[in-house]
Amino acid sequence: GQQLNQSPQSMFIQEGEDVSMNCTSSSIFNTWLWYKQDPGEGPVLLIALYKAGELTSNGRLTAQFGITRKDSFLNISASIPSDVGIYFCAGHNFGNEKLTFGTGTRLTIIP
Amino acid sequence: DTGVSQNPRHKITKRGQNVTFRCDPISEHNRLYWYRQTLGQGPEFLTYFQNEAQLEKSRLLSDRFSAERPKGSFSTLEIQRTEQGDSAMYLCASSPSTGTGSYEQYFGPGTRLTVT
Numbered sequence: 001g002q003q004l005n006q007s008p009q010s011m012f013i014q015e016g017e018d019v020s021m022n023c024t025s026s027s028i029f030n031t032w033l034w035y036k037q038d039p040g041e042g043p044v045l046l047i048a049l050y051k052a053g054e055l056t057s058n059g060r061l062t063a064q065f066g067i068t069r070k071d072s073f074l075n076i077s078a079s080i081p082s083d084v085g086i087y088f089c090a091g092h093n094f095g096n097e098k099l100t101f102g103t104g105t106r107l108t109i110i111p
Numbered sequence: 112d113t114g115v116s117q118n119p120r121h122k123i124t125k126r127g128q129n130v131t132f133r134c135d136p137i138s139e140h141n142r143l144y145w146y147r148q149t150l151g152q153g154p155e156f157l158t159y160f161q162n163e164a165q166l167e168k169s170r171l172l173s174d175r176f177s178a179e180r181p182k183g184s185f186s187t188l189e190i191q192r193t194e195q196g197d198s199a200m201y202l203c204a205s206s207p208s209t210g211t212g213s214y215e216q217y218f219g220p221g222t223r224l225t226v227t
Contacts, residue, residue, distance in 0.1 A: 003152065003153055003155075004153075031214045033214070033215065033216075035218075040220075040221075040223070041220050041221065042115075042117075042202050042204075042218035042219050042220045042221045043154065043202075043218045044218070045215055045216070045217060045218075048214065048215050050214075088153050088154075090153075092214050096167075097142065097144070097159045097166070097167060098144070098156035098159065098167065098169070099144075099146075099154075099156065099216055100156075101153030101154050101155070102153055103152065103153055104151075104152075104153055
């Protein structure tokens with residue numbers, strides 16, 4: 001099935017650094033969501049975006065709904081060890097209840 | 112805690128056996144979803160229920176797969192005659208059916224299936 005493209009595929013950063021990642025699609029979405037997944041667990045919802053151009057924050061996390069409705073961005077400021085994991089974007093369209101997920105960005109913090 | 116729960120968390124089975132997984136959604140959510148996730152990939156949609164009605168099924172859901180939600184509460188996903196390619200994490204999610212939050216799906220911890 002279709003999967004959205006996320007970049008980078010993986011990131012190796014030091015604690016305290018800021019992180020940026022993005023998600024792109026060939027088709028538009030009405031809603032974008034960002035999830036974090038730890039090994040052996042289900043994805044946890046971080047942020048939901050509903051309007052093109054919208055910028056939403058959740059603590060140290062900030063996400064943006066791209067104005068073309070074909071992309072979204074996630075920033076993490078001042079990373080801490082518990083930020084380690086895989087971040088997935090997901091798109092949703094009205095009248096179609098499934099979420100289409102991205103390929104994931106794996107975040108690793110170097111000691 | 113009233114999050115989504117799934118049982119079992121892990122299942123190892125031999126090829127050709129049948130397996131059944133259970134999902135209990137968040138109590139006030141009447142939408143329930145099943146996804147499958149293989150290693151290194153994002154979750155892929157399998158099927159969706161609104162209350163007890165199964166309203167959408169992916170082409171990934173072959174004839175060997177069946178899902179039910181008989182009373183509109185918990186759901187079961189059964190795989191018959193398992194194959195090694197069925198090895199994956201099976202994730203359940205739920206959401207409310209109305210309001211902006213209906214687009215926000217909350218996932219359970221998943222059931223990891225290994226077919227030997």
